[in-house]
Amino acid sequence: MFSLNNKIVLITGAGSGIGAAMAESFAQAGARVFIADINKTGGQEVVAKINSAGRQAEFMGLDVTNEEDCNQVARQVLDSHSRLDVLINNAGIGSVGTLLQTTGQDMDHLYAVNVRGIFNLTKAFLPAMLDRKYGVILNMASIGGVVGIRDRLAYCTTKFAVVGMTKSMALDHSHQGIRVNCICPGRVETPFVKARLAEYPDPEKAYREMSTTQLTGRMLRPEEVAGAAVYLASDEAASITGAAFLIDGGWSAGK
Numbered sequence: 001m002f003s004l005n006n007k008i009v010l011i012t013g014a015g016s017g018i019g020a021a022m023a024e025s026f027a028q029a030g031a032r033v034f035i036a037d038i039n040k041t042g043g044q045e046v047v048a049k050i051n052s053a054g055r056q057a058e059f060m061g062l063d064v065t066n067e068e069d070c071n072q073v074a075r076q077v078l079d080s081h082s083r084l085d086v087l088i089n090n091a092g093i094g095s096v097g098t099l100l101q102t103t104g105q106d107m108d109h110l111y112a113v114n115v116r117g118i119f120n121l122t123k124a125f126l127p128a129m130l131d132r133k134y135g136v137i138l139n140m141a142s143i144g145g146v147v148g149i150r151d152r153l154a155y156c157t158t159k160f161a162v163v164g165m166t167k168s169m170a171l172d173h174s175h176q177g178i179r180v181n182c183i184c185p186g187r188v189e190t191p192f193v194k195a196r197l198a199e200y201p202d203p204e205k206a207y208r209e210m211s212t213t214q215l216t217g218r219m220l221r222p223e224e225v226a227g228a229a230v231y232l233a234s235d236e237a238a239s240i241t242g243a244a245f246l247i248d249g250g251w252s253a254g255k
Contacts, residue, residue: 002029002230002231002234002236003029003030003234004026004029004030004031004086004230004233004234005029005030005031006030006031006032007026007030007031007032007085007086007233008031008032008034008077008081008083008084008085008086009026009031009032009033009034009084009085009086009087009088009233010033010034010036010060010073010077010084010086010087010088010125011023011026011033011034011035011036011088011090012036012037012062012064012088012089012090012091012117012121013036013037013090013091013092013140014033014035014036014037014043014046014090015035015037015038015039015040015041015042015043015045015046016039016042016046016190016191016192017188017190017191017192017222018090018140018185018188018190018222018225018226019035019037019088019090019091020042020046020222021221021222021223021225021226022088022090022222022225022226022229022230023035023046023050023057024046024049024050024226025223025226025227025229025230026086026226026229026230026233027050027053027055027056027057028053028055029230029234031056031085031086032056032057032058032081033050033055033056033057033058034057034058034059034060034077035047035057035058035059035060036059036060036061036062036073036091037059037061037062037091038061038062038063038064038091040059040061043059043060043061044059046059047059060073060076060077062091062121064089064091064113064116064117064118064120064121065112065113065116065117065120066120067120070120070121070123070124071124073121073124074121074124074125074128077125078125078128083128083132084125084128084129084135085134085135085136086135086136086137086138086233087121087122087125087129087135087136087137087138088137088138088140088229088233089117089118089121089122089137089138089139089140090138090140091113091117091140092113092114092117092140093109093110093113093114094110094152094155094192095109095110095152095154095155096151096152096155097151097152097153097154098150098151098153099153101151101153102153102154106154107154107157110154110155110157110158111154111157111158111161114155114158114159114161114162115158115161115162115165118139118162118165119165122137122169126173126178129177129178130173130176130177130178132177133176133177134177134178135177135178135179136178136179136180136232136233137169137178137179137180137181138181138182138183138229138232138233139162139165139166139180139181139182139183140162140182140183140185141159141162141163141166141182141183141184141244142155142156142159142162142184142185143184143185143186143187143246143248143251143252144156144159144160145159145160145161145162145163145182145184145244146160146163146184146244146246146252146255147251147252147255159184162182163182163184163244166180166181166182166242166244167242167244170241170242171242174241174242179237179238179240179241180241180242181232181240181241181242181243181244181245182243182244182245183225183228183229183232183245183247184244184245184246184247184248185220185225185247185248186213186214186219186220186247186248186249186251187210187211187213187214187219187220187249188219188220188221188222188225189218189219189220189221189222190222193219197210207219213249213251214248214249214250214251215249215250215251215253216249216250218249219249220247220248220249224247225247228245228247232245
């Protein structure tokens with residue numbers, strides 16, 4: 001495993017799914033992990049699991065759509081540790097629907113979390129990273145930020161925005177010691193996805209149909225996405241910036 005010894009890492013949306021897997025993987029790699037989530041119960045459970053294994057984790061309540069919340073979290077981390085080495089903007093939500101099925105409220109809510117949330121928290125931490133001339137920023141995009149997906153108008157719109165924001169930030173700040181990348185997973189077998197599958201009349205059939213978009217014939221495991229994040233945050237990835245890192249089971253190969 002790539003080493004992240006003594007790195008200070010903050011992960012949003014780490015109370016479940018991909019974020020929780022990343023928190024555990026980063027802690028195993030030697031990082032001190034701040035788990036920032038609006039989900040207090042889930043976040044504290046992840047912290048307890050990490051700490052019980054002899055690693056270091058701490059929970060911080062955070063609503064990424066609230067700019068003052070983001071500023072307060074940044075002040076707390078910087079006051080206590082003087083730095084943040086790795087910021088992972090993982091918090092995000094989804095929505096199903098075509099343009100005609102999507103309300104303005106739907107679009108505004110997805111934009112507030114998936115795009116403005118990254119903007120808010122990154123802006124709160126970036127000045128301290130620039131002062132040190134060091135920092136790694138990883139944004140959670142999606143295969144839906146690289147190729148279009150039917151019935152996912154609002155979701156794809158926001159994830160394309162995340163890819164664009166990532167590349168723009170990399171152009172603006174890579175020469176100042178800040179690496180900025182985004183991860184673009186395909187379908188991942190998270191608790192949220194499992195819950196949605198359970199709503200189908202035939203969950204196994206629904207799983208097979210959703211998995212056919214990926215050449216591997218299955219959904220990704222959260223741990224696979226976490227492994228990519230650990231690599232991109234490590235010094236071994238020092239030359240990677242401005243990338244939309246695909247881990248999509250081959251979904252995009254024919255696009």
